[in-house]
Amino acid sequence: MVLVKEIRFPDVGEVEVGEVADNPRPGLGEALVAPSYVGICGSDLHVYAGRHPFVRPPVVTGHESIGEVLAIGDGVTGIDRGERVLINPLVHCGQCAACAAGALNTCESARVLGFKLPGTARTRTVQDASRLHRVPDAVATDVACLAEPLATAVHAVGRTHGPPALENVLVIGGGCIGLAVLLAARAHGAGRITLVEPVAAKRDLASRLGADRVVEPERLGELAGFTTAFDCVAGADTLRAAVAGTRGGGRVVVVGVPSRTELDLPLPRMQRFEVDLVGSGMYLPADIDSALSLIADGAIDPRPLISRCFPLADASSAYPAAADPDTVKVLVRLSD
Ligand SMILES: [Zn+2]
């Protein structure tokens, strides 16, 4: 038996570090992992604040995790004890047509760790080894946590129409995902990139990370001529502006989680000038490997996205800190 510590939301607006006596052992095809870091994401904060559409406390949180493999079960190949791994939190059903086609992120029965399933913000977790991605040696452990949001961005860039699509890019939102899209688009050869963000500190960071132009949301309506717009906010106003600002034949990729179900979009423009609106939801396993490779090769350095790192004992301060508009990514260190 070991005492496993975990970060829980016992109720709306509450964070606690709990302890459970457990004897976690990997079964067939599984691995026992000791997570080293967990990243705090906007969707975690929605659960914490009681604003998530599908999930309410109590939950064990965490879905952006890097850890060390402590033991492997029978039948596990390709992953060994002592290796560092990123845990893919998307647990697909393996039975449906989407899963059979390899489109695991569109599995409608998928459950995500930290939401419908217990999360990875614990000092020991048993996971299916097929959802573990080896972290290349060149990637620092804390930075590797950012490969999860970066995989979302890599997937979003893959939802565009080929290289000319990145000639003139609009990114709406300068939080972790918006900045990750900026980095991924740049790494994929984007031309001019404009980023829209209300918080000055995040606009400054976007400029340092390679945005050619950063603007406040008040000027969104003046912007036009983009080949692709990535809407990482997905509000009624931003989606309308993204469609209006995308040139004929271009594409709007919805990366943010829309808070409304009904929208007033310029449909005549979308029809006549073939402006497509497509969704981009999480990522495929290959996107995680791409994100890790882009960091390992030096094509992307996401370290500037890490605003703060808290020890596990201070986890109750980490979540309110992550909600501060000036912070981008807050990590909690789970290992000593
Ligand atoms: Zn996340």
Ligand SMILES: [Zn+2]
């Ligand atoms: Zn499925």
